[in-house]
Amino acid sequence: MAKLRKGDTVQVIRGKDVGKTGTITHVISETGRVTVEGINVAKKHRKPRSQEDPGGIMDRDMPLDASNVMLVCKKCDRPVRVGFKMKDGEKIRVCSNCGKEL
Ligand SMILES: [Zn+2]
Structure with a gap:
């Protein structure tokens, strides 16, 4: 997947977060998926493990298919x-619109 890289700003074009923009935090080239900061967030419930680690609800960015996002040209x-x-x-x-290097 040569099109998208970590740190790119992308906009979601499909799915529940359509129209939102964010920064790519991971590119998973094996599956053609990316994780984007603040996009496709799942609430993860964590059990308390110790007094220092009380658990609770954490937000986690779940991978989405790279075809569901488009690179934003600044x-x-x-x-x-x-x-x-x-x-x-x-x-x-x-x-492909203005010819600027991305
Ligand atoms: Zn452009």
Whole structure:
């Protein structure tokens, strides 16, 4: 999955969080999934383990399919399709709308 990287700003285009934007915290290339900060949050109930660890409810970002998010171009200020071009022998990502390097 060359399109998305950790630290990218993406917008959700499908599912319960549609329209929300966030930053990618993990890319799971084996399954083509990503986790995005504050997106697809599941409440996890944790049992108390000790006095220092009282457990409780924690928010956890669950992975979602990479096809459910689109990269946000900062110049266009909206989700865009990613294009590629070669530069100095390297494949780089560009905004298919304005051509800016992403
Ligand atoms: Zn753009």
